[in-house]
Amino acid sequence: MNLKQKYGQTAMIAGASEGIGAAFATLLAAEGMDLVLIARRLQPLQQLAHLLENKYKINVIYISCDLSAIDAVKEIEGILDGKEISLLVFNAALSVIGPFINNSAEIYSQMVQLNMVTPLNMLHVFGEKMLTKGKGAIVLMTSMAGLQGSGFLSVYAATKAFNRVLAESLWYEWKDSGVDVIACCAGATSTPGFKNTRPEKTGFFTPRVMDPEEVANECFKKLGRQPSFITGRGNRIASFFMQKILPGKVAVNIMGDTTRKMYRL
């Protein structure tokens, strides 16, 4: 699918400087789309922007912004000054691993703001413009952790469930209006964020850790075809057992036990 032909000239990636966000940016640049890249740290953003501009002869705007700030979307709207966004990927997220009670309510509020409220505000602003234009695309990055209760990832998993349900609902509402929405439910993916958590391999049957490029590539293949999808065959098989074969209680236990082992809790 030619994304530029189908959706338009400019893609915005929120959480773009590394990992899956950078993979999305690189694929979209290779399609010839201009980019708006957002993250907090300026240096990796600048580096990626220059690399993509030189390699693909596209225009890249980069914005250093903390997307967990309450007025983040207003700030970005102001900087863009009416610039049309044809494709939006909301990728940034905060994840805290460990017993629920060991972390502060403040950090959970920040997580809710970044993982739920900011994407919601972004969808409202840019989704409305896409609907008026009659074309556009939105990708919400979510996680297999959000497919059931996930002990030791409780608040993160709940925010990811929110994103999946939101994307699926809007896929239905907007499917005849030219605006495609998809939730990308990733399993373990080899990104700086994932590696920093120093996970331990939990067993022979654990699905393989995917590369960010595979995730982004698969997502654009599924965009416009379905409301949500799970990345990678191994993850889909695991999820089939967890969601369709095993009783809910067993699935929740497996998820909690796996996280406990993975993070030596």
Ligand SMILES: NC(=O)c1ccc[n+]([C@@H]2O[C@H](COP(=O)([O-])OP(=O)(O)OC[C@H]3O[C@@H](n4cnc5c(N)ncnc54)[C@H](OP(=O)(O)O)[C@@H]3O)[C@@H](O)[C@H]2O)c1
């Ligand atoms: N990696 C996995 O195994 C995995 C599995 C399931 C789902 N996911 C989902 O996939 C997405 C990407 O994960 P990832 O592993 O690629 O993450 P990552 O390596 O931690 O990268 C996240 C990107 O978002 C930016 N970011 C983080 N917090 C931000 C904030 N407050 N404001 C603005 N930008 C921010 C980071 O740049 P700065 O630090 O410079 O801001 C970075 O560019 C997330 O939604 C995650 O939940 C990942």
